[in-house]
Amino acid sequence: MDTSRHMTNLQVAKLLRAVAAAIELSSGDNRFRIVAYQRAADAIEHSSSEVKDLWDDGNLKELAGVGEAIAGHLDELFKTGKVKHFEAILKPFPPALFELMEVPGIGPKTALKFSKELGITRAHSAIPELLKAAKKGRIDERFIKAIEEYQGRSRRLLLDVAQTIADSIVGWMRKNPHVREANTLGSLRRQASTVGDIDIAVASDHAKEVIEHFTKYPHKSRVLEAGVHTASLILPNEYQVDLMVQPPAAYGALLQHFTGSKHHNIKLREYALKKGYSLSEYGITPRPSTSLSNPSPIIGEGRKGEVLSFPTEEKFYNFLGLDWIPPELREGENEIELAKLHQLPKLVELSDIRGDLQMHSDFNIEPSHDLGLSSVDELCDKARELGYEYIGITDHNPAVSGHTQAQILDLIKKRTEVIQFQKRAIHVFNSLEIDIQPIGKRALPDAALELLDYACIAIHSSFRLSRKAMTDRVLSALDHPKVKFFAHPTARLLGQREGVELDWDRIFDFCVRNHKWLEIDGWPNRLDLPDVVAKDAIKYGVKLVVDTDSHAAGQLVYMRYGVSVARRAGAAKYDIINTGSLKEVISCLTK
């Protein structure tokens, strides 16, 4: 079988990165060609669509960073399984080289050196061979640590784990009177679904006192390092937390720089450069003009060579003629253009949410999946505490095997009585989460569906069907007036299971035409829809519902993570069904 036809985005990206490395090791000044290949690789790796699907539809050049030439090469790749031009570029180098580069600290030059000096040529055994060489003392011993780091990689934290730790530490820091401001940084501040590092910035004119306070954080295991402006703690679970302290007058640039993303910062600096400014973590520097046609500065003020400081990010972005960009949108897509045109979306806020339409109670409906741990009453109490107007209880359907249709109807009627047992302080919708069976049949008789206010459907089995079969299956299950949304659509589990393959355009189209919604499931190891897909859904006009999928009352607070996904997708309040009032939601349910 021709494997190229099944190449994933990650595999295509890796191929392009290998080409970039090979160009770098070849003679001649090809710096910008190298960067072009790396950018194309990044674009493909982060694309919400499978690159092969884009190729199928003739849309490869939609990817920013993929132009005429690379699109042509990928065309050849998908048609024939190989690219003659790439093979010629890669041929002089041993395959092991590109594996060695996966180790942090090893780039193309070092990889080539090791490959030659240590005789490592085969790709599959490259890393173990390198580790062996390192342990024998044939290369610098610092690489032992780097290799082990690589082998234990993908040890990214789930967003909620990192956020919980950061909330505690930021809270601790704010207790100190010298701390003017404290913020998370990086992918955590951008609320990415997984987080690499927990980094915290503090604005203060008293770095010494602030660092001292940080090292007294009560829940630490030990202090790793405490310098003049930075410090690091190790927590009992071995997670590391880094702190940076800067004077309030220059805090804006620091916060901006370390929030990233890398791609956002590159684009922002390119944009600034055209206006005659150079950006850094310290501030904004007007540049000497390089030609008569490029007089500088065009906007703002400042003497050449002088670093201008900014106390806040708002002032930093505004100086460049941009609206402040919420961290969740800083992924290097079109946010800078939108900020320039004052057209950034007004992102949905946690406080806009008025209900939660997916959660599980402890009513024993005899399901094939987990029961919840809390009673309907407990769920209502917590929801009321959160200020909600309504919730939907979506227990799993009764197990298909071992129940007659009459028994299923009976269970649902009994459960309906529990839900409607008394007048409650908030409205409770009577709903179920229904399995989609492999062939697209719902795991609940239609007669039972009629007893509900609404239902959602979800995939809990047969995760590996083809894209077409999977899409057919889902659309078939969605096709009933009582079924209102598709819950945790990709069924991914972060760090455990990849999402299923779906034809999103077909799903989006069906949803828009039939008043169906897609869920953003805020359960921290789902966060599903993924942000990039949710972004496409919104562009298509699909309505979303942000839920927690709680299995206990205390988990209703996971809503913040679902909202973060929605914000990263650029969702405004009106894109989200459950920002509506009870009356509005009831109206949507009957469309």
Added chain:
DNA sequence: GCCGTTTTCGGCCCGACTGTTTTCAGTCG
């Protein structure tokens, strides 16, 4: 090799860290 509401040519982010590095090369975020 990519890209354009100043350009289809002529640009292309920025600074920190590390090592054996007395002025720079490689790598990273």
